[in-house]
Amino acid sequence: MTSVVDKLGVLGEVVDLVDGRVPEEIGHAARTVLAHATRRLAAGPQTTVAFAGATGSGKSSLFNAISGTRLAEQGARRPTTSKTLAASFSASNPALLDLLGIERRYEAEPPSPDLADLVLLDLPDHDSTATAHRDEVDRMVALVDQFIWVLDPQKYADEAIHRRYLRPLAKHRDVITVVLNQADLLTPDQLRQCLDHIRRLLEQDGLGGVALIATSAVTGMGIPEIRSRLAELSTSKRAAALRLAADVDVAAGRLDEAMGRGTTTAKASRETVARLNAQLGAAAGIDIVADAVRDSVRHRGQLATGWPMVKWIGRLKPDPLKRLRLGGAKKQDKEETPAITRSSLPARSAASGAHLATGLRGLTQELSEGMPPLWRDAVGAAVHESERRLPDDLDRAVVGADLKVARNPVWWNLIRALQWLLIVAVVVGVGWLTLNVVLGYLGLPAVGTVPIGQESGLQVPLPTVLLIGGLLAGIVVSAISQLIINATARGAARRARRSLEKAVAEVARDRVLAPAEAEVERYVTARKALDRLTT
Known part of the structure; x- marks a missing residue:
């Protein structure tokens, strides 16, 4: 990029x-x-170039020498103003100078045509005892396009300039030129030693390889080289x-x-989602409802297929699902919003609440691993935002879930009809036998009993067969039905559990995972965009 x-x-x-x-x-x-x-x-x-340096470095003299003006005050006559001076080599650009907050503005003839788009700035001394001077330098350091840091042989190693300005600008090596001014005061060997030492200091500051030029405003040493560098900057724009x-x-x-370097995926792992769903399912009372479905199917099955003469006793017991206000038919107009009522499930225990809170914290920790504290807090806030509403949301999910138990199986009705046929058979048998007893008592001929069996073997009268056979068949049918009902009840409980788990998973996705993953996705997106800038 x-x-x-x-x-x-x-x-x-x-x-x-x-x-x-x-x-x-x-x-x-x-x-x-x-x-x-x-x-x-x-x-x-236009290019703005600022001359910055310590008191006595000859910064203003160098400014004048390069600009070909006498605008910058020097030596003892240098004013104590904290204001930056600007010299534009073309018509002043008010928008640019206003942006820099420069009030002292001058226009001057460019030393050469290729410097026409240059604006030279003379900053106050950064080591001045006046706080306003240092503040002005600090402000301009954050704004100008290019810097010429003017050092002198006496104070070039001053820790203040290296610690306060040069080291923080290590990322700005392309906009910095370092000048050793007053080079005319040194012998060639001294100059070479000074330049070597400055290069080592600059490397320590993270500025190894920046331009380093020896100059003298008195002899003109280095002035053409600086002007050439500035001209290149000015013309390239x-x-x-x-x-x-x-x-x-x-x-x-x-x-x-x-x-930091946090997660690279915005999705929770399957294990985490499964664990969260299990915790929400426990809080929603899925086990209680599944057991109630099993008991309800068994209860209604016994009422539907049991021996009619004794099954009335079962009606004295309440239906487990109705006691929880669950299991009704889910018929509604697609255009209408269903009126979801509250269930009568037991209140969530303190242990269940603590378990759920622990699960939410675990989800937060997994999703925000490696993230900075504030972002972890944001993920945690997204996870826990719905915590207060979760009990109601889970209860509505349970009430709204289709437990698939509203209708009785068809075979229950068949068994019920068979049981009543057997009752009829028993009644017929009892009535037949009773009638013959009464007729015999009255001395009247009995009604034929139609023997059943081999002529040479045991023969049982038909009314006796109807009586005893009806009773035994009813008991056998009830027993067999009970076995089938138990299996049916277990299957219904499994189906209800799957339906409830699906409803709870939707709550987990919509209320917990989606907000949390959206926050993580925001982090991942920011991390990828930032990587484009830093790599």
Whole structure:
């Protein structure tokens, strides 16, 4: 990525994404870079070059020598003003000078035509005892396109300039020129030794390889070389872009450090999702409802297929699902919003609540691994935002789930009909036998009993067969039905559990995972955009 406009666009994207999720001072610094860059690019392609140095370094003399003017005050007559002086070699650019906050503005003839788009700035002494002078230098350091740091043989190793200015500008090596002024005061050997020592200091500052020029405002040494360098910067019109690109790199580096190297995926693992669903399922009472479905199917099956003469006893027991206010038919108009009622499930226990809270914290830790503290907090807030509403959401999910138990199986009705046929058979048998007893008592001929069996063997009267066979068949049918009902009840419980787990999983996805993963996706997107700036 070579275009500063492209870099600024990506930085703007990152700043929007990290808002509130990195330390405020880092985000503010990046926003300041963006705001200044927008105004600087709009102010035009003129190049601003600032001369900065310590008291007595001959900075103003060098400024005058290069500009071919006497604008900068020197020596004992140097004013104590804290204001920067600007010399434009063409018509002044008010937008640019206003952006830099420069009040002392002058226009001068360019020393050569190729310097026409140059604006030279003479800054106050950075080591002045006046706080306003240092503040002005600090402000301009953050704004101008190019710097010429003027050192002198006496104070070139001063820790103040290296610690306060040169080292922090290590990322701005392309916009810095270092000058050893007053070189005429040194012998050739001394000059060589000084330059070698300065190069070593610059390397320690992270500025190895920056341009280092020996100059003398008195003899003119190095003046043509500096003018040539400035002319190249002025005609290429790239100085502002280089400075802004360096600013973007610094802001991106701070954001990179603040963001860390967290997760590279915005999705929770299957194990984590399964664990969360299980915890929410426990909190929703899936086990209780599944057991209630099993017991309800068994209860209704017994009522439907049991021996009619005794099954009325089962009606004295309540249906387990109805007791929980669950299991009703889910018929509704597609155009209407269903009126979901509350269930009567037991309140969630303190242990269940603590287990759920632990699960949410575990989800937060997994999704935010490697993220900076503020971003971890954002993920945690997204995860826990719905925690207060989860009990109601889970209860509505349970009530709204189709447990598939509203209708009785068809075979129950068949068994019920068979049981009533057997009851009829028993009644017929009892009535037949009773009638014959009464007729015999009255001395009347009995009704034929129609023997059943072999003529030479045991023969049982048909009414006896109807009575005893009906009773035994009813008991056998009830027993067999009970076995089938138990299996059916277990199958219904499994189906209900799957339906409930699906409903709970939707709550987990919509209320917990989606907000959390959206926050992680924001981090991943910001991380990828930032990598484009830092690699």
